[in-house]
Amino acid sequence: MSTCYKICMVSDFFYPNMGGVESHLFLLSQRLIQRGHKVIIITHAYGNRKGVRYLTNGLKVYYVPAMVVYSEATLPTVYGFFPLLRNILIRESIDIVHGHQAFSSLCHEAILHSKTMGLKACFTDHSLFGFADASSILTNKLLKFTLSDVDHIICVSHTSKENTVLRAALSPRNVSVIPNAVVASQFLPDPSASDPSWTTIVVISRLVYRKGVDLLVAVIPRICAMHKNVRFIIGGDGPKRIDLEQMREKHLLQDRVELLGPIKHSEVRSILIQGNIFLNTSLTEAFCIAIVEAACAGLYVVSTKVGGVPEVLPSHMINYAMPEEDDLIMAISNALHLIRYGKVDPSKFNGELKDMYSWSNVAERTEKATSPLIERLRRYYGCGLYAGKIFCMVMTLDYLFWLFLEMVFPRWSIEPAPTFPSKRYQLQTDSDCLDQIR
Incomplete structure (x- = not known):
């Protein structure tokens, strides 16, 4: 140059x-x-x-x-x-x-x-x-x-x-x-950071309609009823946050759904490494950098199959679902099965993505x-x-x-x-x- x-x-x-x-x-x-x-x-x-x-x-x-x-x-x-x-x-x-x-x-x-x-x-x-x-x-x-x-x-x-x-x-x-x-070195996995008594699903997103928060509100109570050792950590803020708070109150899920509110980019890794699965429920996405960061941090990804999302990650790192409640429930349940029985090793994802996505x-x-x-x-x-x-x-x-x-x-x-x-x-x-x- x-x-x-x-x-x-x-x-x-x-x-x-x-x-x-x-x-x-x-x-x-x-x-x-x-x-x-x-x-x-x-x-x-x-x-x-x-x-x-x-x-x-x-x-x-x-x-x-x-x-x-x-x-x-x-x-x-x-x-x-x-x-x-x-x-x-x-x-x-x-x-x-x-x-x-x-x-x-x-x-x-x-x-x-x-x-x-x-x-x-x-x-x-x-x-x-x-x-x-x-x-x-x-x-x-x-x-x-x-x-x-x-x-x-x-x-x-x-x-x-x-x-x-x-x-x-x-x-x-x-x-x-x-x-x-993505800066892969900023999202190094840390298996010791997650709570072994729970399977944790992390969501980090702006809480707006386009990000599929309505889907998230519908999915969380059903997943919690089906899987007793699953909890959710949700980071982000927006007009749809009130819907999540109402859902949590209605279904008495205060001990299983944690709403963090707005977070800084420097805090994203510390939240991601607490989880086992990253959930993206967007209704439209051109790319979705959040799923790349999550995979780098050692999380298996479940995402709606919309926009440019299918182009982002290799198939062994992600499980897709149509932007529909039942299909999303099935995709999350399959991901939980893979994690529980050790059929995927997300800790290796960081090394694979390091060279794929370089600034x-x-x-x-x-x-x-x-x-x-x-x-x-x-x-x-x-x-x-x-x-x-x-x-x-x-x-x-x-x-x-x-x-x-x-x-x-x-x-x-x-x-x-x-x-x-x-x-x-x-x-x-x-x-x-x-x-x-x-």
Whole structure:
């Protein structure tokens, strides 16, 4: 690798919020920095966390002022973010803007404005969407607009690629599949941590409808009635937590169902190693990094067979079920039988997954994945009979706004930011990186 790029990652979703996108952004940025690139992240302010913060290896994070409307997603402004974004991109001498997640308004606006400024742009999709409901139709049309003029698209699974290609009417040749990864050394198994008198099923998830919490509420009482030595540890928070609490009270399962509430990423391993089985009841998933982390920690996985989940783990590490109550009960019972009679050895999973999911590999492939005005207009015009004309007007106004900013706030008036000497302070392992997040 001879060329060193200056890369700007943009998403509404980043630390201190916790989730797969947030971890992906941080760990990918760390690996790109270790490969010699300069990386900054732009996200919205989280409470008192605003302004500029430095994380491990000099990773600079801009927490910009923006109004959050729902689930940490910001209010779309179209042009309101442009002056601040332009200032940051020029100040940091950015070459490539990399947006993450279709729900992120900052991501879409950054891609639009960066292309107006003549920069390279790419996009990573982390989710699956439908085609019929109003929310999906609007999101897909927005995605078509954004991706009409992007240099490359990355998806985290082949199922996610197929979904994104259909939603945004893309050429499959412009879309790459680069899976998420895991720091295997952070999830070393510890058989002595589990209670031998119980078979423990662990669930770590956001407690929302999409994660299949309704299925979980239905399954837990039946499993507890069928298997007297089974208990559940559930980590995570969300609007569906009240349903789990009511279920626990109704069936008098306080001694067998432990609700931990919100947990930090640094606490995930200590929870996982207490278990024997990891349960994922999601109704839709593009990848599901949680099941990889669980398998690395020495847990056998039971998961609904949805989205990109069947692509993630080898068959001997996981038992699939349809997202239906009876099928899930059967899959969990089969997993309990395998664990009790020693027919699987999850303690060996970590060594197998260590080389399968490496952030070094993800960073290298992302590095490789990374137009004139008339050509941009042509691309946007093809987005639809009416939408195409609207998109052309939006882009033209964006171009004129950029020319106005160039005249009123010329580039020479923006002070360049010094480059952090990453190599001098660089940590050697991903373990060190994660230890320094907070």
